Amino acid sequence: MTENLPISRALNAGLRRALETNDRVLLMGEDIGPLGGVFRVTEGLQKDFGARRVIDSPLAESGIVGTAIGLAMGGFRPVLEIQFDGFVFPAFDQITSQLAKLTNRHEGALQMPVVIRIPYGGHIGAVEHHQESPEAYFTHTPGLRVVSPSNANDAYWMIQQAIDSPDPVVFFEPKAKYWQKGDVDTSAPALPLHASRVVRRGTDVTLVGHGAMVTTLLQAAALAESEGTSCEVIDLRSLSPVDYGPLLDSVRRTGRMVYAQEAPGFTSLGSEIAATVMEKAFFALEAPVLRVSGFDVPFPPAKLEGVYLPDADRILEAVDRSLAY
Numbered sequence: 001m002t003e004n005l006p007i008s009r010a011l012n013a014g015l016r017r018a019l020e021t022n023d024r025v026l027l028m029g030e031d032i033g034p035l036g037g038v039f040r041v042t043e044g045l046q047k048d049f050g051a052r053r054v055i056d057s058p059l060a061e062s063g064i065v066g067t068a069i070g071l072a073m074g075g076f077r078p079v080l081e082i083q084f085d086g087f088v089f090p091a092f093d094q095i096t097s098q099l100a101k102l103t104n105r106h107e108g109a110l111q112m113p114v115v116i117r118i119p120y121g122g123h124i125g126a127v128e129h130h131q132e133s134p135e136a137y138f139t140h141t142p143g144l145r146v147v148s149p150s151n152a153n154d155a156y157w158m159i160q161q162a163i164d165s166p167d168p169v170v171f172f173e174p175k176a177k178y179w180q181k182g183d184v185d186t187s188a189p190a191l192p193l194h195a196s197r198v199v200r201r202g203t204d205v206t207l208v209g210h211g212a213m214v215t216t217l218l219q220a221a222a223l224a225e226s227e228g229t230s231c232e233v234i235d236l237r238s239l240s241p242v243d244y245g246p247l248l249d250s251v252r253r254t255g256r257m258v259y260a261q262e263a264p265g266f267t268s269l270g271s272e273i274a275a276t277v278m279e280k281a282f283f284a285l286e287a288p289v290l291r292v293s294g295f296d297v298p299f300p301p302a303k304l305e306g307v308y309l310p311d312a313d314r315i316l317e318a319v320d321r322s323l324a325y
Contacts, residue, residue: 007173017160019053026053029082079117086130112168118134132299145194153182195237208259268291274289
């Protein structure tokens, strides 16, 4: 069965299915009950499943994650909503010092099936703490799985796969794309949770990104095609672990790669991807792997976000530089 849904509703449907199929799944977060969350992702779920399974929490991110750790120890599968990306930092110690390490600390005998949903990224005209891309902090932390869907079908399936994972998963949701519609096949997932995917075939340059950036990469690829350049586009999907197979296969065919992200460039996910691809496909490359990112400054006021965030023009400029080698 196929439905056409915006990403926010696809996530809602995926959470609903998880709640229906496993009574150990519960949701926690600020304003996720009657309000349905700031972005209405949990709309209607407390009404249908009750306040004991869809829990409106206090405004205390560290407390939310700490409580979830105890619930996971007790056999539950908590799914947490952090209201905005910049609000995760009060819980950073709980996530990186405790949640990420408990399974290893217990030599694998204790599982931590906790999912932390984080709306992230720009393009909504908000203030600081509401438009950040903090994924590198978590991909740098052993013991955490980190993923980000870019479309409705992936949102529906990846949230369920994350909930089924025995390990903690940080689930980054591109908030700018919550209203972007797409077909959702509710019969079976297309890919495993930690697989990257080629979303557009091409022969000249490989473009790679995740989350909201995938849409921008596809826009850049369409513009490049009108100028005679064929770009392959890859959606990373899983940020840790990274599925390098499709990336390396593509680079060995095209000889060139551009990685694009909203996060600042210094010591970022793009840095790691570039370094690894150059290590593993060095002799296939006709040019160095190039990166397009947010600038190394705090996220600016809303009027400047269009300057800060990578767009198709900045990506095409990198494509031209790559082809010029």
